[in-house]
Amino acid sequence: MYDYFNGKLVFKAPTHVVIEVGGIGYFVHISLTTFSQIKDQENCKLFISFQVREDAHTLYGFSTEGERHLFHHLISVSGIGPNTGRMILSSITPEEIHAAIVNGQVAIIQKIKGIGPKTAQRVILELQDKLKKQGDNALLPLPVAKQSVPEEALSALVMLGFQKNTVEKVLTALIAQEGNATVEDLIKAALKKL
Structure with missing residues (x-):
């Protein structure tokens, strides 16, 4: 029903905001991840998930489409x-959640408040294959500015279709040899060895 709201943040808290769009104030629940992205903004765009239950109609907002996509999963x-x-989504970043599910790391998901061992295993069992098939596209578009040079090179090579474990080994060896290489240099050198 709603895709996104683009408007003025009338009220901000770590758990919810009131965003004014066209003279109407919408109460929108948010994650801490989204709050950290919008806390210094007066106006913003929130990607919306509209959840309907018999006793409530609730709006959830996310700073990126990738976070909303993961929420739906x-x-x-x-x-x-x-x-x-x-x-x-408030406990760890979408990238960390995605990696934990894809890599089957039950312990990471189980550390989240309200998630027991059975639920953590169910999350991995039900989502691992879906997220693996989608690859890094499951979280697009997420900002990549915070990635380090090796992480950017790894991400690029995995998106090109190379196996993550193999790429990690090659990049580790290259970084040990070349030290302060650029992303482009690392990718070019890795392509010669893959």
């Missing part, structure tokens, strides 16, 4: 509702 898992999905 999480709440598709039996036993995880919108509030738990938001708690997961």
Whole structure:
């Protein structure tokens, strides 16, 4: 029903905002990840997930489409509702959640408040294949500015179709040899060895 709201932030808290769009103030639940992205902004764009239950119609907002996409995956898992999905996205970054699910790291997901061992295993069981098939596209568009040179090179090579474990080994060896190489240099050198 709603894709995004672009408007003035009338009120901001770590758990929710009131965003004014066209003279109407919408109460929107947010994750801490989204709050950290918008806390210094007066106007912003929030990607919306509209959740309907018989006793409530609730709006959830996200600073990126990637975070909203991951939220929809999480709440598709039996036993995880919108509030738990938001708690997961507030506990660790979308990139960390994605990596934990793809790599089957139950312990990381289990550390999140409200997630027990069975739920953590269910999240991985139900989402691992879906997220693997989508690859890094599952979180697009996410900002990549915070990635280090090796992480950017790894991400680029995996997106080109190379196996992550193989790429990591090659990049580790290259970084040991070349030290302060640029992303482009690392990718070019890795392509020769893959």
